Amino acid sequence: MISVCIATYNGEKFIKEQVDSIISQLSNEDEIIISDDGSTDNTSRICQEYKAKYPKNIKYIENEENLGPAAARNIGLKKATG
Numbered sequence: 001m002i003s004v005c006i007a008t009y010n011g012e013k014f015i016k017e018q019v020d021s022i023i024s025q026l027s028n029e030d031e032i033i034i035s036d037d038g039s040t041d042n043t044s045r046i047c048q049e050y051k052a053k054y055p056k057n058i059k060y061i062e063n064e065e066n067l068g069p070a071a072a073r074n075i076g077l078k079k080a081t082g
Contacts, residue, residue: 002030003082007072009037012046019050023057033059035076038066 004022008015015034022032032054034047044062051060059079063072 001082002026003033003080004031005033005035005073005076005080007035007037007069007076008039008043008047009066009069009072010039010041010043012039012042015043015046019047019058023054026057028056031057031059031080031082033061033076033079035061035072035079036063037069037072038063 004026006015006018006022011018019032019034026032036043036047047060051058061075061079063075067075
């Protein structure tokens with residue numbers, strides 16, 4: 001199993017391209033963990049749509065406040081199982 005962690009903040013312009021690229025390279029057993037660091041744009045909605053489309057492969061963590069890139073990355077790593 002492979003786990004890919006993405007830390008994002010207000011990444012609506014790029015998150016679709018990132019997830020599409022990553023998901024196309026993974027098997028059904030692999031996962032993407034998206035740790036959203038308190039985005040105020042449409043990142044959350046986009047990520048929720050991907051989670052609904054790929055419920056087995058995508059874990060979405062939404063931080064209530066902006067904790068910074070290192071904290072967001074570490075939160076995602078803690079949820080990884082691969």
